Amino acid sequence: MHSVIIGSGWNIPLFYTEVSTLLKQNVDDFQGVNTRFLQLQTPVELLKSLSSAATVDDIYSPGTFNYFSGENPVDEIRVNFENWLTEAHIENLGQSIAVRAIRIGGKKKGWSSAYLAGVLGGVLSKKSWIIDLDNPEVEIGLAINTNNSQIAWGVKQLSQAPRQGWSKRTPTQRPFFKPVSMDPRHAILMANLVKGEGEIIDPMTGTGGFLVEASFSGISAVGIDVAEEMVAGAKLNIQWAKENGATGKVEVIQGDSTKLSSFLPQKNFTGVVFDPPYGRNSQGTESLSVLFAKILSASREVVDVDSKLACLLPCTPSDPNQVHGRTWDEVEVDFISSGWEVLGKWVLPVHASLGRLLVLSKTKDLE
Numbered sequence: 001m002h003s004v005i006i007g008s009g010w011n012i013p014l015f016y017t018e019v020s021t022l023l024k025q026n027v028d029d030f031q032g033v034n035t036r037f038l039q040l041q042t043p044v045e046l047l048k049s050l051s052s053a054a055t056v057d058d059i060y061s062p063g064t065f066n067y068f069s070g071e072n073p074v075d076e077i078r079v080n081f082e083n084w085l086t087e088a089h090i091e092n093l094g095q096s097i098a099v100r101a102i103r104i105g106g107k108k109k110g111w112s113s114a115y116l117a118g119v120l121g122g123v124l125s126k127k128s129w130i131i132d133l134d135n136p137e138v139e140i141g142l143a144i145n146t147n148n149s150q151i152a153w154g155v156k157q158l159s160q161a162p163r164q165g166w167s168k169r170t171p172t173q174r175p176f177f178k179p180v181s182m183d184p185r186h187a188i189l190m191a192n193l194v195k196g197e198g199e200i201i202d203p204m205t206g207t208g209g210f211l212v213e214a215s216f217s218g219i220s221a222v223g224i225d226v227a228e229e230m231v232a233g234a235k236l237n238i239q240w241a242k243e244n245g246a247t248g249k250v251e252v253i254q255g256d257s258t259k260l261s262s263f264l265p266q267k268n269f270t271g272v273v274f275d276p277p278y279g280r281n282s283q284g285t286e287s288l289s290v291l292f293a294k295i296l297s298a299s300r301e302v303v304d305v306d307s308k309l310a311c312l313l314p315c316t317p318s319d320p321n322q323v324h325g326r327t328w329d330e331v332e333v334d335f336i337s338s339g340w341e342v343l344g345k346w347v348l349p350v351h352a353s354l355g356r357l358l359v360l361s362k363t364k365d366l367e
């Protein structure tokens with residue numbers, strides 16, 4: 001059975017990476033690579049693991065997508081949808097149904113989402129389905145991409161996009177906020193990219209931005225920070241998260257993360273997430289590149305043999321080879337020499353002249 005995953009459009013390569021990581025499936029198994037519609041054959045129970053993805057908007061299962069041409073694709077869509085209902089065994093067992101449509105891209109004549117939702121609704125009512133737009137038992141999702149003439153449809157599996165609730169917990173709403181606080185979307189994405197069976201460590205936890213989001217996602221994590229003020233503030237934020245329904249077991253410890261193994265009783269974390277200080281936020285006199293290399297090495301000493309690390313580095317969006325005053329090749333040497341193999345890197349634009357380079361790596365054998 002085919003399903004279609006609808007990407008949020010934020011960063012398509014990362015969408016494929018996050019989905020393949022969460023499903024433990026190879027990107028090569030997916031159809032539709034490089035668009036916002038990703039088709040795959042995965043049991044619907046496994047697709048539920050995507051319900052906390054940072055880059056996913058919806059899951060249609062069963063679902064399909066096609067390319068349609070011309071100004072008036074309605075007849076073709078009607079026939080295709082009718083055939084698909086039969087092929088996907090969407091049987092009318094007397095339940096009520098509604099079509100929920102979204103449009104990606106600009107307006108296009110003959111491609112209005114309300115109109116095409118009505119076309120699909122017409123097919124369903126001809127097959128005697130009870131249409132109930134307010135409280136349907138079955139929801140058919142319809143996603144219309146006018147940019148590339150792609151249309152996807154299927155049985156909607158998510159009542160709302162995973163990112164829907166995030167606006168309620170922007171870092172400014174927490175009791176302790178600093179401009180360095182991690183964007184919740186970055187935190188969730190990184191957690192999903194590195195999470196394994198065990199706990200995650202954030203060796204530079206600052207206001208606890210990562211810990212808060214980990215806790216909301218039910219993930220266990222430990223945060224470390226050298227600054228007393230940050231540790232006290234991160235504790236307040238964790239308490240706030242708990243009061244607001246977060247369930248993941250998270251804690252914060254004060255310490256110097258260049259010496260993690262000397263004070264951490266537990267040394268089998270399966271994921272590492274952090275964003276190092278930069279500019280005026282830096283602590284102490286040590287150069288930031290030296291500090292960064294030390295944190296990579298120290299983290300490597302407290303993880304399991306098969307672990308992942310994700311970090312965010314300041315970069316120039318137009319030239320991601322420039323990473324906070326160094327070339328990418330120089331930065332990669334830090335990863336390799338401390339026992340990490342780089343799996344991928346992606347630019348997350350912040351504004352015209354500043355971006356974040358998200359680097360994902362995994363443990364490699366120490367020489």
Ligand SMILES: C[S@@+](CC[C@H](N)C(=O)[O-])C[C@H]1O[C@@H](n2cnc3c(N)ncnc32)[C@H](O)[C@@H]1O
Pocket residue numbers: 180181182203204205206207208209210224225226227230255256257258274275276277278281283291
């Ligand atoms: C960019 S901030 C991290 C922000 C954090 N992700 C958040 O959501 O607030 C970097 C943090 O690294 C901490 N730091 C700097 N050197 C450290 C060290 N040697 N050990 C532990 N923490 C350190 C700083 O105190 C600062 O809070």
